Amino acid sequence: MSARSVSRLWLNGGRYTAAAATTGDYPGTTGYITNPRPTNITAGQATDTFSDSVGPSLTMPTAATATQFIVIEKPLCSINQGGRVKPIVNTTAYNVNPDGTSNDTSAFPGVSYPFPDGAELNDATGSAAGNAGQYIYSMNKLNQPIYILPGQTFQNKFIPLQAVTGVTNTGDTVTPGDSVTSFTTFSVYDGPDALIASKLVEMGYPISMSNVDWYKRQLLAEAGGASQ
Amino acid sequence: MSMRRQLYEWQINRQTNGYPLANPTDGTTFEQIAGIPISIFTGGIGNNITMPAATTATQFVAIDNMRCSPSFFLSGAGVMAVFNTLANDVDVTSLSATDTASTNIGPGAAFNLDSPGFNSQSIGVPFTNSGVGTGGSFLLSTNNGGPATIYVINFSGGTGYAIGDTLTWRGVADVVARTDATDIGPTSAADLSFTIKAGDLDTYVTATTIPFTGTQPNPVYTPNAVNPELTFQTTHVNPFTSIAGPMMFMQLLINTTSYFNETDGTVGPGLPGTASPCPESAACRSTFDFESPVYILPGQQWDVQVTVYNDSRGIIGDSTTTYNYSASDPSLTVTSEDLCCLVQYTLYDGPDALIATKLVEMGIAVRPENVDWYKRQLLEGTI
Numbered sequence: 001m002s003a004r005s006v007s008r009l010w011l012n013g014g015r016y017t018a019a020a021a022t023t024g025d026y027p028g029t030t031g032y033i034t035n036p037r038p039t040n041i042t043a044g045q046a047t048d049t050f051s052d053s054v055g056p057s058l059t060m061p062t063a064a065t066a067t068q069f070i071v072i073e074k075p076l077c078s079i080n081q082g083g084r085v086k087p088i089v090n091t092t093a094y095n096v097n098p099d100g101t102s103n104d105t106s107a108f109p110g111v112s113y114p115f116p117d118g119a120e121l122n123d124a125t126g127s128a129a130g131n132a133g134q135y136i137y138s139m140n141k142l143n144q145p146i147y148i149l150p151g152q153t154f155q156n157k158f159i160p161l162q163a164v165t166g167v168t169n170t171g172d173t174v175t176p177g178d179s180v181t182s183f184t185t186f187s188v189y190d191g192p193d194a195l196i197a198s199k200l201v202e203m204g205y206p207i208s209m210s211n212v213d214w215y216k217r218q219l220l221a222e223a224g225g226a227s228q
Numbered sequence: 229m230s231m232r233r234q235l236y237e238w239q240i241n242r243q244t245n246g247y248p249l250a251n252p253t254d255g256t257t258f259e260q261i262a263g264i265p266i267s268i269f270t271g272g273i274g275n276n277i278t279m280p281a282a283t284t285a286t287q288f289v290a291i292d293n294m295r296c297s298p299s300f301f302l303s304g305a306g307v308m309a310v311f312n313t314l315a316n317d318v319d320v321t322s323l324s325a326t327d328t329a330s331t332n333i334g335p336g337a338a339f340n341l342d343s344p345g346f347n348s349q350s351i352g353v354p355f356t357n358s359g360v361g362t363g364g365s366f367l368l369s370t371n372n373g374g375p376a377t378i379y380v381i382n383f384s385g386g387t388g389y390a391i392g393d394t395l396t397w398r399g400v401a402d403v404v405a406r407t408d409a410t411d412i413g414p415t416s417a418a419d420l421s422f423t424i425k426a427g428d429l430d431t432y433v434t435a436t437t438i439p440f441t442g443t444q445p446n447p448v449y450t451p452n453a454v455n456p457e458l459t460f461q462t463t464h465v466n467p468f469t470s471i472a473g474p475m476m477f478m479q480l481l482i483n484t485t486s487y488f489n490e491t492d493g494t495v496g497p498g499l500p501g502t503a504s505p506c507p508e509s510a511a512c513r514s515t516f517d518f519e520s521p522v523y524i525l526p527g528q529q530w531d532v533q534v535t536v537y538n539d540s541r542g543i544i545g546d547s548t549t550t551y552n553y554s555a556s557d558p559s560l561t562v563t564s565e566d567l568c569c570l571v572q573y574t575l576y577d578g579p580d581a582l583i584a585t586k587l588v589e590m591g592i593a594v595r596p597e598n599v600d601w602y603k604r605q606l607l608e609g610t611i
Contacts, residue, residue, distance in 0.1 A: 005519050006488050009477075009500045011301060013469065016445035032477075032497060034262040034537050038304070038470050050491060058492040070491075074515060080303040116298060116502045117513040135510050165304055167468060169444060173437035176307035179470035183503055185516055188491075209520040209593075216591030 002190045003209050008156075010049035010056065011181040012164060014039040024166025024177060028053045038177030041164035044104050046086070046157040049182040063153040069194035070148035070186055071207050075108050075156055076115035077182040079136055082161030083110040085182050090152050104159045112139050115183040147207065150194060158182045230577045231596050233292075238268035238534075240567040241552040242275035248552075252564075255550025258539040265479060265497065265533035268569045282529040288581035289524035290594050291480065293572040294499060295506030295514075296534055299473030300460055307458075307470050312434050314456030354395035359424075361389030391454050393424045438467045440545075448545035457542050457562050461511050464540045464565055474567050475538035476501040481531045482524060497535040506570045520593055521574075526581060534569050541565050 013036020014026025026039040039054060041047065047054045050062040064070045077085045086107035087094040093102040111121070118135045148154045160180060167177030187209065189197045196215050197207045205211050240256055241249050249255055256273050266273055269281050283289050302310075352366065364386025439455060442448035449467055451457040458465035460472035469475075479498030480487040488498040503516040524530045542562035543549045552564045574596065576584045583602050584594045592598050 003520065004487065004489075005517070007499055007503060007516055008491070009503070011471075013471075018444070021444055031494075032263070032475075032535075032537050035466065035469050035539055036471075036537065037468065058490050059494060060492045062491040076515060078301055080301070080306075115515065116300065116505070116511070117515045118509070118511045119300070120511060137513070138515065167304070167470065169440075169447070169468075170437075172441065173439050174447065174467055175437050176302075176304040176467050176470050178303045178305075179301040181301045183500070183515065185503070187519060213520070213591045213593060220590060 002188075003193045003212060004188050004190075005209075006186060006188055008050060008184045008186075009181065010047075010158065010183075011036065011179060012039050012041055012047075012055050012166075013037060013179070014055065014166075020166070021169050024168050026166060029056050030059060032056045038164070038167050038179045040166040041160055041180070043161060043163045044159065046104070046159050048155045049085070049158050049184065050154070050156060061153055062155065064148045064150050064194075066150050067191055067194055068150060069189040069197035069207070070154065071189070071197075072146035072148065072154070072156075072184065072186045074113070074138075074185045075182070076113045076117075076138065076184070077108070077110045077158055078180040079110040079114050079119045079121055080160075080180050081164050081178055083180050083182075084108055084159050084161070085110075085113070085184075086157040086159060087146055088155040088157060089146065089148060094146055105161070107157070107159060111136055114138060115181060145207065147201065149198070149201075156182065156184055230575075231580050231599060232575045232577075234573050234575050236268070236571045236573075238274050238569045240274045241564065244276050246275040252550055252553050255552035255564075257547055257550050258536070258541060259547045261536060262539070263535060263537060265535045268532050268534060268571070270531075271533075274567075280529055281531060283524050283526050285526050286578055286581055288526055288576040288584040288594070289530070290521035290574045290576070290584070291518065291524070291530075291571065292521055292574060293504070293518070294478050294480065294532065294570070295504050295508075295572075296478045296501035296569040297463070297474050297476045297567050298502045298505035298509075298512040299463070299471055299475045299500070299538060299540075300502070300512070302460065302465065302470045302472060304470060306460075307465055307467055308434075308436065308438070310458050310460055310465055311438055311456065311467070314458065315435065315454070352397070354397060354422075356396045357393060358395075359388065359390050359393030361386055361393060363387060364389070366395075389424055391424055395422045395424070440467070442545055446545055448543070450543050450546070451562050459563075461509065462507070464542055464544070466539050466544055468544070469538055471538045472540070473501070473538065474536040474540045474565070476567060476569075477535045477537075478504075478569055479533045479535070480522060481533065482522075483528055483530075487522060497537075498533075506568055521595070523584075523588060523594060524573075525585065525588075532569065532571055534567070536567065 014020065015029050015033055016026065016037050020026040024040045026037045041054060051058045051060060072087060075085045075087055077083045084107040095106040096102045097106050114136045117138050121134045121136050164178045164180055168175050189212065193212055196212050200207055200211055200215060243249055261273065269277050440447040440449050447468060449455065458467060463473040465472040477497035477500050486495045488496060490496045499516060502512060504514050505512045508514055539545060541549055541551060542553060542565060551567065553562065554564060555562045576599065580599055583599050587594050587598055587602060
């Protein structure tokens, strides 16, 4: 039985190779590495921020096991390069347009859900050197969190609308690359807590740790224990 | 019986007893800790405590918040903007109070910094020139119109000047008090010296690449008269990763169990400082909260480990440069980088710890107000 607040940070940092230093195509890694080099991503290319060939990857696609219930609370990403993230549960994209279609742009844009919260939009103008910038703040948390029910798979695709350029070096100079990132916070309910979460969904209650605790207290009260 | 809000702060540039490191060579290099989890309590780096953190049989701890140094993920254009902006920055930030009497900077120059309406003064041709440039006119001016505290040397015209050339003027010993200025400062040969940077030249073209020394994959970026010390917000930029800051994570361990697991069941480095930053600033606000506190039950041992992945020192890639490096060369103005971690928790002791344990059994979040509520229930006889 457990309920934990956890997170996932992804960035387009790959491992250095001599060949990649001239092209900017740095291979992805399993887990994080030191001094990750920004790698190329073509405009519109969707990268799963949990398990993919770009940046630090997990060993398997993300899925809720039969005894887990996952609640996605904040899908955030870089404001650079027109970055946006698109959560996908099984094969269903979270965001759809009013006409029912879904494409690369129907996602959570970084300028509305930035990471870090307060990222500067005008870093290319020199204000990045410490002058006052135009800080971009997140609109809010998701009003209705995304539920990953037991047995479902989950992907969080990062999609840049402009090309992301990897770092390259020739001779004794380096051309800096675009570092882009995605950050997702979610809660994992395991064991009996996952059962309670599923029950709350049936009852029409939003899943939160306080609501799960409330349901436990109701169970205890019915069993004759103390209740608030 | 007590409930106390506690705070533990760790910084890498501290002695074990918590006081700042005195000698730069006593510090820690990036190479020593890169990718390696370090305990902020007993890791042997920075300030530490005498034994691992643990609760006694009569204590209960609730972790409320964890913070560590943030990082910023920049575009390539953003990194070049930092480089070009700083390469153009040739200001001097302090001059002595005796400036008002100075009238003899350079042959034939008249100079009075604090006179009303002072904007700029010609300082004549240089007394010495390390390069081959000739001609031109030189102005010492306030950055924003006088009176001000920022002064800049500008020059126009002339030929043959190059980046890195050092020009000097005589007769201003009482003007320049600053001894650590990169661009303007006293030298043994003259009283005022000025090193030409990229942005000073009329023919200067915005740089599109950044020079480095060493070899890949371990290049070295060393600030000097031409290369600025790359800084963004409160931390250094690594031009090879386009990340400003240490890319620092923190992991909470309770006995042998890590709190922040990845979704594939593996143990990752934990919560990134960018999501829970210390300090929290306008450019980086917290985006992570424990929805429910993390509990350390009586008798459990706990630890917080931090891991860094990005070299964010002022001099990058040099395995001899520590985080609290301070330049011994007066021509360099490299500042040190600080890494910190902060843990905020509530310590329940004695009967309060028993109540906290009871609240956990009841499925009620352990918070001071809930412990007080339980006490009231006991007094009222409803429990």
